[in-house]
Amino acid sequence: MFVQLTDLHGSLSDPLLDTMNFLNEVTARFPDAVSFAPGRPYDEPFDTTVIAGYLDAYAKHLERDRGLSQRQVGGLLFQYGRTKGQIHDLVAATVANDEGIEVSPESVVVTVGAQEGMLLALRALIRDSADVLLVASPCYVGITGAARLLDVPVEPVPEGPAGTDPAAVRAAAARVRASGRRPRALYVVPDFANPSGTRLPVAARRDLLAVAASEDLLVIEDNPYGLFSRTPARVPTLKALDRDRRVVYLGSFAKTCFPGARVGYVIADQPVTGPDGQPTLLADQLSKIKSMITVNTSPLAQAVIGGMLVTYGCRLRTANEERIRRYRDRLNALLDALRRHLGANPGVTWNVPEGGFFLVLSVPFVVDEAALTRSARDHRVLWTPMSYFYPGGEGRRQLRLSCSYLEVDEIDEGIRRLSSFIASEPARAT
Amino acid sequence: MFVQLTDLHGSLSDPLLDTMNFLNEVTARFPDAVSFAPGRPYDEPFDTTVIAGYLDAYAKHLERDRGLSQRQVGGLLFQYGRTKGQIHDLVAATVANDEGIEVSPESVVVTVGAQEGMLLALRALIRDSADVLLVASPCYVGITGAARLLDVPVEPVPEGPAGTDPAAVRAAAARVRASGRRPRALYVVPDFANPSGTRLPVAARRDLLAVAASEDLLVIEDNPYGLFSRTPARVPTLKALDRDRRVVYLGSFAKTCFPGARVGYVIADQPVTGPDGQPTLLADQLSKIKSMITVNTSPLAQAVIGGMLVTYGCRLRTANEERIRRYRDRLNALLDALRRHLGANPGVTWNVPEGGFFLVLSVPFVVDEAALTRSARDHRVLWTPMSYFYPGGEGRRQLRLSCSYLEVDEIDEGIRRLSSFIASEPARAT
Helix, strand or coil, X not given: CCEEHHHCCHHHHCHHHCHHHHHHHHHHHCCCCEECCCCCCCCCCCXXXXXHHHHHHHHHHHHHHCCCXXXXXXXXXXXXXXXXXXXXXXXXXXXXXXXXXXXXXXXXXXXXHHHHHHHHHHHHHCCCCCEEEEEEECCCHHHHHHHHHCCCCEEEEEEECCEECHHHHHHHHHHXXXXXXXXXXXXXXXXXXXXXXXXXXXXXHXXXXXXXXXXXXXXXXXXXXXXXXXXXXXXXXXXXXXXXXXXXXXXXXXXXXXXHHCCEEEECCCEEECCCCCEEEHHHHHHHHHCCCCCCXXXXXXXXXXXXXXXXXXXXXXXXXXXXXXXXXXXXXXXXXXXXXXXXXXCCEECCCCECCEEEEECCCCCCHHHHHHHHHHHCEEXXXXXXXXXXXXXXXXXXXXXXXXXXXXXXXXXXXXXXXXXXXXXXXX | CCEEHHHCCHHHHCHHHCHHHHHHHHHHHCXXXXXXXXXXXXXXXXXXXXXXXXXXXXXXXXHHHCCCCHHHHHHHXXXXXXXXXXXXXXXXXXXXXXXXXXXXXXXXXXXXXXXXXXXXXXXXXXCCCCEEEEEEECCCHHHHHHHHHCCCCEEEEEEECCEECHHHHHHHHHHHHHCCCEEEXXXXXXXXXXXXXXXXXXXXXXXXXXXXXXXXXXEEEECCCCCCECCCXXXXXXXXXXXXXXXXXXXXXXXXXXXXXXXXXXXXXXXXXXXXXXXXXXXXXXHHHHCCCCCCCCHHHHHHHHHHHHHCCCCHHHHCHHHHHHHHXXXXXXXXXXXXXXXXCCCCEECCCCECCEEEEECCCCCCHHHHHHHHHHHXXXXXXXXXXXXCCCCCCEXXXXXXXCCHHHHHHHHHHHHHHHHHCCCCCC
């Protein structure tokens, strides 16, 4: 039998879910291109034998600190596990040490990456089609994609040079209310946002929480890049500033441990009151949803991450010193290369992020998929059109550059090629 | 801030998502009870050191059979991976060897257990609120729970003693059409269904496919227990009989390898035609959805399962001979114990499944949560009320017994206790 695409769920006809396919396809077609497209971590020379060491560290922790027998440890690794996860105590200790976030381990749901956390949070919080999710614009496609899957309406909040402007959040909430709907939650990446690289100043963080309180919004804070600062300045997360349990916090071990485990987490310490008056935590409600999505996060993968956390004393900031330096060097190399190769071009500008994996370059012509194909074919350099990240399709003269995956000398060569691509494109009016 | 349960998505107020919590809570309160409740596999004395061996087997396979370097192998295990999965070729070889299912590896999506596969299939196939999912009744809560999360309406198909009756499917489809909606797909577990233990005879399988064709239904076949037959008779899966690419097949390695990996798969070889005429596979559409749910199935967990498949020559039927015998012995022990302890009680009957983990016991009184609490507290025996598995709440005088997790001597003692519980309950009219 044949199935018509139009006969499937509408998300599958939405270009949003196809953008990554186009990027992957271009990358595969031009393997010798320098690629500023993927936001993935640097490919470390990881040896498979380290896995056994981490499993062993986790098993020893269970035997020593929790008094489990070898047989019980085997059961925890090989059987079905607790839906909320089994390294929740280690996760809670880690966010306390690294971010000053003090929560009960019962507030933690261990997820299949932060992506599952987004889906859990959206499904729980959005009651029906009258509920709207506010998102920074531009915005990570994982959240708009998850919203699309669940038919959740999205209201963009235009981002300023310093990230999500609290006044813009208030204005967006008012627009939603004026349309007869409820602004339910705001998704935001305050630290080195993907794609823009912006970091929200601490005063704006306090204002954002105040706006969330006055507009009765929950805040979904996603923090995959927070550790990777280019400067020594520390800025507290929204969750660390949250006195009102208004922030649902999404974390990931993909960048601080390794992506192949697919382990992330949600912190959801909001009390939920049921009709029987029995209070539960929002984490318990997320767990009920998780039981129908993935049942539990691979206990094996959790054990490996658990072993890493035990080995690092639940301090990823310390354990990641080398990685933090590596990403800082890459971002500095990208900024240097841009100054060197494009500094004399008045039509080209870029922002200077304080950390993270990304920055945004503005050019005087339209950078669509056709332009990306020309760039890859004729100049052997890849990047991501920023229009992918705007719910409204703006950003047609902007591109995202990611430096996380490249070597320093590749970055310089890549920007040299990008400069020749830019020089070859006539400035266009549309 | 406080959140009201009624202010969250409706699924969270549905008893469906709470039933498992009640079971877990009762189990925790009565740890010395013999529990026929969990459908989980037997707790094998698994040693964590075997993991390193499987990882090594998978790495050697990649180096030898795919010519990858050690560095590339490290990248495959530790980085983000292909959304559709990276052991798809091994999965395709395994279903060919074990089930005679011949499909291209491109039709395979590796998932976080079969549960994620259900969610992917439902999200893709159900276009809007006019599309209805047909499910056998009684039915596995994972599918009705996933449907509830996505607000997918469900139409029950009453099951007969030999499983899903094709004529009942036709009648259910007619009922849905009469309501102005479209019967879109049928979810079915033809082999040793959870909870009923029924197996669909081969003639009924052919009829079911014919009904699906005439009613233009897709069939979602879920097969977690097929290998665990009590008798040597082999019955082909619906997918093996499918000449029309009408069956989407869900598989799991939880029972044939181990649950803690959380690796399953979907086979979706249906061609999908888009507006541009470019054909894709349904698997590619599922992959687009997966990219917004879990991004990819843990490459580390896939590598361990991949190593097991390589080690077993992609033949799980052979590799599971010992487990098949173990589950057969347990089911036989359960049937023996029922005859011994309850055979003289004319009010109590049960079915005699040809395999799997479950059977259904009918009793002359209502077995609700209160009865379960009495059974646990006063007789130290646990089971699952069958009403949990009926979308319409029927089955109030039936309970599910699972024997997969118990030792043979525990089974006998448990049924002795069950018999004393049954004797203590007055036969009730309601």
